[in-house]
Amino acid sequence: MIIEAETATPRIREAIACARRVVVKAGSSSLTTPQGTIDADRIDALVDVLAAAKNAGRQIVFVSSGAIAAGMGPLGLTRRPTDLATQQAAASVGQGLLVARYTSSFARYGMRVGQVLLTADDLMRRAHHRNARRALEQLLAMGIVPIVNENDTVATDEIRFGDNDRLAALVAHLVRADALILLSDVDALYTGDPRHGDARRITDVHGPDDLADVKLGGSGRVGTGGMVTKVEAARIAGGASVPVVLTNAASAAAALAGEPVGTYFHPTRAQRPSTRLLWLAHATTGQGRLILDPGAVDAVVRRRKSLLPAGVTGVEGDFSAGDPVDVVDGEGRVVARGLVNYDAGEIPALMGRSTRWLARELGPEYQREIIHRDDLVILDRRGDEGAR
Numbered sequence: 001m002i003i004e005a006e007t008a009t010p011r012i013r014e015a016i017a018c019a020r021r022v023v024v025k026a027g028s029s030s031l032t033t034p035q036g037t038i039d040a041d042r043i044d045a046l047v048d049v050l051a052a053a054k055n056a057g058r059q060i061v062f063v064s065s066g067a068i069a070a071g072m073g074p075l076g077l078t079r080r081p082t083d084l085a086t087q088q089a090a091a092s093v094g095q096g097l098l099v100a101r102y103t104s105s106f107a108r109y110g111m112r113v114g115q116v117l118l119t120a121d122d123l124m125r126r127a128h129h130r131n132a133r134r135a136l137e138q139l140l141a142m143g144i145v146p147i148v149n150e151n152d153t154v155a156t157d158e159i160r161f162g163d164n165d166r167l168a169a170l171v172a173h174l175v176r177a178d179a180l181i182l183l184s185d186v187d188a189l190y191t192g193d194p195r196h197g198d199a200r201r202i203t204d205v206h207g208p209d210d211l212a213d214v215k216l217g218g219s220g221r222v223g224t225g226g227m228v229t230k231v232e233a234a235r236i237a238g239g240a241s242v243p244v245v246l247t248n249a250a251s252a253a254a255a256l257a258g259e260p261v262g263t264y265f266h267p268t269r270a271q272r273p274s275t276r277l278l279w280l281a282h283a284t285t286g287q288g289r290l291i292l293d294p295g296a297v298d299a300v301v302r303r304r305k306s307l308l309p310a311g312v313t314g315v316e317g318d319f320s321a322g323d324p325v326d327v328v329d330g331e332g333r334v335v336a337r338g339l340v341n342y343d344a345g346e347i348p349a350l351m352g353r354s355t356r357w358l359a360r361e362l363g364p365e366y367q368r369e370i371i372h373r374d375d376l377v378i379l380d381r382r383g384d385e386g387a388r
């Protein structure tokens with residue numbers, strides 16, 4: 001980690017300056033007023049920057065939060081709703097207003113926008129994310145600026161991103177972006193929440209260990225997730241070899257030019273991981289848990305074997321075949337996540353049995369593994385996808 005020093009010589013960030021395809025994400029606080037209306041001036045200022053980047057030959061995917069915040073004023077709400085139904089209603093009203101505003105703001109430059117609303121499910125299921133990628137690629141090929149948000153009006157509490165930071169990181173991976181710019185109301189990551197006392201700007205982050213002593217606080221009045229979800233997003237993107245800059249909207253042009261503003265999260269991996277495993281690790285939540293004996297943990301985690309019924313000692317949750325489930329050790333630590341081949345109700349009868357015994361007693365269809373190795377992602381202590 002590098003903390004701002006007055007003597008340091010600032011250098012242009014080549015990877016950002018040369019990035020051709022860039023995902024830019026702006027938080028609610030950068031786009032709306034505290035009264036719960038759209039901040040037209042700030043939107044125009046940001047669109048000025050994005051349009052200039054596009055005119056310079058770059059492709060921009062814009063992930064815009066603010067639907068819920070922009071719906072507050074029109075619905076007479078004085079604070080961000082906390083219940084799902086009112087959030088859905090506010091998002092429904094606010095999203096339409098936001099996109100109308102982007103449409104007219106980009107029209108000043110003769111540019112068109114296309115609304116793309118994604119659910120976590122769209123990013124979780126393989127066929128769906130291929131579909132989302134195709135739509136985004138086609139919009140970019142046609143010179144249209146995709147305006148992406150979570151589809152809050154149909155999102156449920158169980159399966160929802162809630163913040164757009166992780167969504168933006170997954171979209172960056174989805175479209176194979178060269179860079180991700182996260183714009184917030186704070187100009188950088190600091191050693192602690194700058195609203196509370198003395199904190200210093202962090203200019204560079206090289207990996208999760210750099211952040212061990214950083215205090216990540218909660219969000220502002222209209223945002224969600226605070227710094228925690230931004231750092232998480234940077235970790236996901238970095239693990240997918242996408243460099244990230246975190247700064248405020250006023251510094252968007254400088255950030256896109258590669259100037260040393262905000263905080264630069266260096267990619268932690270040179271190559272992109274398989275899309276399937278990245279999604280399994282970061283875009284899914286386990287719908288249940290399988291508890292393993294120590295031999296099975298070793299086979300799955302160290303020897304990268306499929307999970308067989310013989311090593312399973314317990315099952316929790318109500319899931320169906322094909323769902324993502326967490327794989328935990330005897331102490332309850334999540335060591336992997338995978339797509340399970342059986343319904344939860346079938347597993348107790350299989351636990352502890354050899355596949356040969358199961359095939360003989362129950363039929364050949366019971367010879368299959370509980371989770372095939374190709375459908376398993378190993379998670380390390382920090383919840384990172386392990387190297388495979």
Ligand SMILES: Nc1ncnc2c1ncn2[C@@H]1O[C@H](COP(=O)(O)OP(=O)(O)O)[C@@H](O)[C@H]1O
Pocket residue numbers: 026027028029030183184185186188189190191192193194195214215216217218219220221222223224225226227
């Ligand atoms: N270590 C930190 N460094 C910078 N900002 C922090 C830190 N911890 C907490 N914050 C707070 O996080 C807020 C940004 O999060 P959030 O309100 O969710 O933004 P957005 O709406 O842009 O997504 C900032 O206003 C800042 O006060």
Ligand SMILES: N[C@@H](CCC(=O)OP(=O)(O)O)C(=O)O
Pocket residue numbers: 026027028029064065066067068069091149150152162163164165219222223224225226
């Ligand atoms: N999808 C939601 C995003 C929620 C939110 O507040 O996100 P953010 O401001 O990025 O922390 C919306 O448009 O209101």
